[in-house]
Amino acid sequence: MLKLSSSKLEALKRLSDENGIIGALAIDQRGSLKKMIAAGSTTDVGDEGIIRFKELVSEELTPYATSILLDPEYGLPAAKARDKNAGLLVAYEKTGYDATEPGRLPDLLTEWSVKRLKAAGADAIKFLLYYDVDEDATINEQKHVFMERVGSECLAEDIPFFLEIVTYDATNDDVKSAEFAKVKPHKVIEAMREFSKPTYNVDVLKMEVPVNMNFVEGYANDETVYTKEEAANYFKEQSEATELPFIFLSAGVTAKLFQDTLVFAKEAGSTFNGVLCGRATWSEGVTPYATKGEGVGRDWLKSTGKNNIEELNTVLNTTASSWYIK
Numbered sequence: 001m002l003k004l005s006s007s008k009l010e011a012l013k014r015l016s017d018e019n020g021i022i023g024a025l026a027i028d029q030r031g032s033l034k035k036m037i038a039a040g041s042t043t044d045v046g047d048e049g050i051i052r053f054k055e056l057v058s059e060e061l062t063p064y065a066t067s068i069l070l071d072p073e074y075g076l077p078a079a080k081a082r083d084k085n086a087g088l089l090v091a092y093e094k095t096g097y098d099a100t101e102p103g104r105l106p107d108l109l110t111e112w113s114v115k116r117l118k119a120a121g122a123d124a125i126k127f128l129l130y131y132d133v134d135e136d137a138t139i140n141e142q143k144h145v146f147m148e149r150v151g152s153e154c155l156a157e158d159i160p161f162f163l164e165i166v167t168y169d170a171t172n173d174d175v176k177s178a179e180f181a182k183v184k185p186h187k188v189i190e191a192m193r194e195f196s197k198p199t200y201n202v203d204v205l206k207m208e209v210p211v212n213m214n215f216v217e218g219y220a221n222d223e224t225v226y227t228k229e230e231a232a233n234y235f236k237e238q239s240e241a242t243e244l245p246f247i248f249l250s251a252g253v254t255a256k257l258f259q260d261t262l263v264f265a266k267e268a269g270s271t272f273n274g275v276l277c278g279r280a281t282w283s284e285g286v287t288p289y290a291t292k293g294e295g296v297g298r299d300w301l302k303s304t305g306k307n308n309i310e311e312l313n314t315v316l317n318t319t320a321s322s323w324y325i326k
Contacts, residue, residue: 015087020322022274040290054078060301103139104130124160151201164206232268245323250280266319
């Protein structure tokens with residue numbers, strides 16, 4: 001059972017709807033968003049182009065989200081542009097990882113601390129950790145100690161700690177492959193089990209779904225890795241692996257597949273408590289913004305972007321469980 005201080009409880013309420021469901025919008029991408037905008041633009045939009053796109057997303061979509069996740073490097077102007085009823089999560093990790101070193105080790109933004117992020121208006125701190133439960137124990141122990149430090153810092157500042165876990169296989173870089181799909185349930189569920197331990201002081205887990213839905217019977221285009229029954233069992237096992245609130249990340253899949261996945265999770269017995277949905281909501285708006293300008297990009301967000309998030313909210317209302325029960 002999650003034990004919260006009154007300050008953390010009020011912060012979580014600001015990040016959720018009145019029923020204790022988190023319907024958050026994520027746009028803390030940095031390097032990847034820069035590449036997305038550059039790919040569609042004939043000119044170098046620079047940092048200002050990224051900052052402005054985040055502002056547009058915040059202005060147009062936070063009226064329909066319970067909260068927004070942003071980064072302090074490019075996202076603070078967007079934090080000020082959010083709807084008055086939307087809470088604010090702020091990322092604390094450096095973007096990406098050093099691919100020349102083994103282990104995808106985490107690192108903090110050197111110019112920020114939890115104290116400073118809280119002073120900048122954060123209602124919660126988010127940290128992204130890449131994790132392979134089967135990797136060398138010395139690498140994973142470094143990650144365990146690192147997460148204990150981040151959790152202790154959040155505890156000292158009395159602010160909720162959202163830990164986002166993205167799993168991988170140190171022996172296979174192709175996370176979209178059938179081979180990775182076969183081991184993904186084990187990777188996701190065991191990572192969730194590990195970081196639910198009290199030593200990390202995590203308040204909410206931000207998790208991948210435990211299967212690759214593109215390999216589930218009835219959803220797969222070609223090869224099938226899991227039957228529907230097997231996939232459903234993995235969702236149930238994931239849910240039972242923690243007593244903490246947990247929310248799903250969209251992992252860049254289409255809006256439609258993400259919505260279908262939430263329905264599948266609910267039918268499988270998952271008690272997930274909401275979502276932190278990023279690219280599935282706004283990614284297709286990058287191209288009109290980059291190629292045709294701010295006005296066209298805003299129009300896309302006002303129409304298709306709004307429709308994406310409202311459709312997701314409709315699905316959330318019938319699939320997600322309140323974190324109050326935890």
